[in-house]
Amino acid sequence: MRVVLVGPPGAGKGTQAKRLADQFGLKHLSSGDILRAEKASGSDLGKTLAQYMDAGQLVPDDVVVGVMAKAVGQYAEQGLLLDGFPRTVPQAKSLDEQLDKQGTPLDVVAVIEVPDDKIVNRICGRRSCPECGAIYHVEFLKPAKPGECDKCGYKGEFEQRGDDTEQVVRQRLSTYHAQTAPVIEYYKQVSPGKIETFDGDQAPDAVTAEMVQRLQAKQA
Ligand code: AP5
16 A cells, blocks of 8 residues: 655654554655755755755755655555655656556545644644654653653653744744645545545544544555
C-alpha cells in the first residue's frame, strides 16, 4: 500500500505515521525529517535548506523532489507512508508521474484536519526523544514516566524543534493554506476515490483507531 499523509503543521502526521507504519509494515518517509538531517549535517545544501525551514517557508520544489524521488523509488514496491510530501501541486504531479512510471500508483491520500486555533498550542508544546525521535506533547501526549522515553528508554531532556516557535508556526500555517491545501484539490480532481479525510481534533489514540480501520478497509 502507498499512502500520502496531508495536513497542517501539528495535525499529527508524524505521530500517526509512526504508528501506521508499524501497523501496516510500511516505510515511513518524512520529508521534514530527511531535510532536517541534511540541515544538521552542516553541508552547503543544509545551509541553504536552513534559510527556508527556519523561516517557515517551503524548500524549493526541485530540491525536495530530487531528495524524495530517490527514497520513493527505493521503497514504493514494499509499501510507503509519505509524511509531508507532496506539499505543492508540482510536487504531487511529479510524484504521480514517478509512481505511474514504476507501476506502483498511490492507493490513499489521507487528509488529517485540525482547526487553525489548535495548531499553535500543539506545535509549541511538542517535544521529541533525541535518541529515537518519538513524539510527545507537554500536555496532550506525555511519556508514561517523566523524562523517560516510552519507546527506547532514553532518560534525560527531550528536544524542541528550532522551527516550533509561535512566530514560525503562524508562517508555516499560512504557507500550508496557500501552497499545500491546493494539493488536496488536485487529488480531488485526479483521484477522488483515493481521498480519506480524518478528524484530527480528537485524542491521538482515537485518530489512530479510525485511520487503521479505514486503511484496512482500503487494503481489503
Ligand atoms: P515538517 O517536518 O513536515 O513539519 P510540518 O508539516 O509543519 O508538520 P509537523 O512535523 O510540525 O507536524 P505533524 O503534523 O507531523 O504533527 P506531530 O505528529 O509532530 O516540515 C518542516 C519544514 O521542512 C517545512 O516548514 C519546510 O520548510 C520543510 N519541508 C518539509 N517537507 C517539505 C516539502 N515537501 N516541500 C517543501 N518544504 C518542505 O504533532 C504535533 C504535536 O501535537 C506533538 O507534540 C504531538 O504529540 C501532538 N499531537 C499529535 N496528535 C495529537 C492529537 N490528536 N491531540 C493532541 N495533540 C496531538
